[in-house]
Amino acid sequence: MAEAVLIDLFNLKMNLQNNCTQKLLSRTLEGATGKHYPFVYIMCCQTLRIERSSEHNVLLKSISGLQFLKKGFEVVYASCTAAVLYTIKQKLDEKDISLIKIILPLxxxxxxxxxxxxxxxxxxxxxxEDLMVDCDPHNFQQPAEPCRELQILADRDLEAIRSEIQMHLESLPSLKGELTILKSSLISDNIFLHGFTTRTGGISYIPTLGSFNLFSSSKRRDPTAVVKENLRRLAKAAGFEQGTYRSVKVNHANDVWIMGKTEPDSYDGIVTNRKGITIAAPGADCIPVLFADPVKKACGAAHSVLFYVVGIQANLCKGGERASPPPVLVVRWVGIWPGSKQVTE
Structure with missing residues (x-):
């Protein structure tokens, strides 16, 4: 059974009379109340093509006029779908909710x-679940057989959605402090740009991930879009092109990918002599290690498990034998920061 219900009033016809809107909302919310959903969120937002108007104010007034709203009901209004959904997502994550019903027009x-x-x-x-917007009381019932989705989105619509999400995430403030990049005095910036990130300066709000999560996983609550926004902020601060960023695919072993050769399915180290490439390795309880050869102008990054440190080092050194032009190096430290033993999720 769903732990929360989202009622999307986005597509409600704004020319409905106020009493009709009241009837629609009352029946929908009473249905949610009757099924004892602990949390109900009413989504009010605009399309990409419709500007704010007095009709939206009429809708909000209708919602606020419902007398039977109890604890657990909340109206969330924002200027776009991305903003209202992301706001609700934060509320769901605070309550550790993962089973959700969405009631919306087909x-x-x-x-x-x-x-x-x-x-x-x-x-x-x-x-x-389909939201029926006909004012006839007999037409509020769910159809006996589920209808097929009526809309197939065009490529321009998909791009508009991605752009809306990106713009909203870019507008969010940094959490838990400013973005900080730690550097080593042993590596000269004349040849290699390098650094270690901390857990501050990003937009991730999941407590176990810090705010600057740079690792995307379907098993976590932090979506890829948020991780990409954190990476965009890192690229801007560190001075590299986001499209050149390559991170190891952790396997907790001693496999190393030499860029230019076939990429393995998983590996804990990368080595390159290519100019303009940004390579990275994560670290939590395992240690991120940088390798920089100023003579051969090659560099490497490794996610080093204690048992495989020697093997990774040997493989990285072998990969650097064909070095020539200077690359760009940025390594991330996502799991811990100096003096801390906190480990990521």
Whole structure:
């Protein structure tokens, strides 16, 4: 059974009379109350094409006029779908909720799925129910057979959704302090740009991840879109192109990828002599290690498990034998910071 219900009033016809809107909301909310859902969120937002108007104010007034709203009901209003969904996601995560029902007009479902794919992960499970907007009381019932989704989104619509999400995430403030990049005095910036990130300066709000999470996993609540925004902020601060960023695919072994050769399915080290490439390795209880050869102008990054440190070092050194032009190096330290033993999720 769903732990929370989201009622999407996005597509409600704004020319409905106020008493009709009241009837629609009352029946929908009474149905949610009757099924004893502990949390119900009413989503009020605008499309990408519709500007704010007095009709939205009428809708909000209708919602606030409902007398039977109890604890657990909340109206969330924002200027765009991405903003309202991300706000609700934070509320769900605070309560550790992952089973969610969304009640929305059928023609809105395809668009909603795209937003959910970008802002949520497989940790969450969604079920959908059609919102009937006809004022005839007999037409509020769910159809006996589920209808197919009516809308197929065009490429320009998909791009508009991605752009809306990106713009919203870029507008969010940094959490837990400013973005900090630690550097080693042993590596000269004349040849290599390098650094270790801390856990501050990003937009991730999941407590176990810090704010500057740079690792995306379907098993976590932090979606890929948030991780990409953290990476964008790092690229801007450190001075590298986001598209050149490559991180190890951790396997807790001693495999190393020599860039230019076939990329393995998993590896704990990267070595390169290519100019303009940004390579990275994560660290939590395992140690991130940088390798920089100023003579051969090659560099490497490794996620070093204690038992495999020697093997990784040997493999990285072998990979650097063909070095020539200077690369760019940025290494991330996502799990811990100096003096701390906190480990990521």
């Amino acid at each position: 023609q809105r479902r395809a668009l909603m799925r795209v937003f959910l794919d970008h802002l949520f992960t497989t940790v969450y499970q969604f079920e959908f």
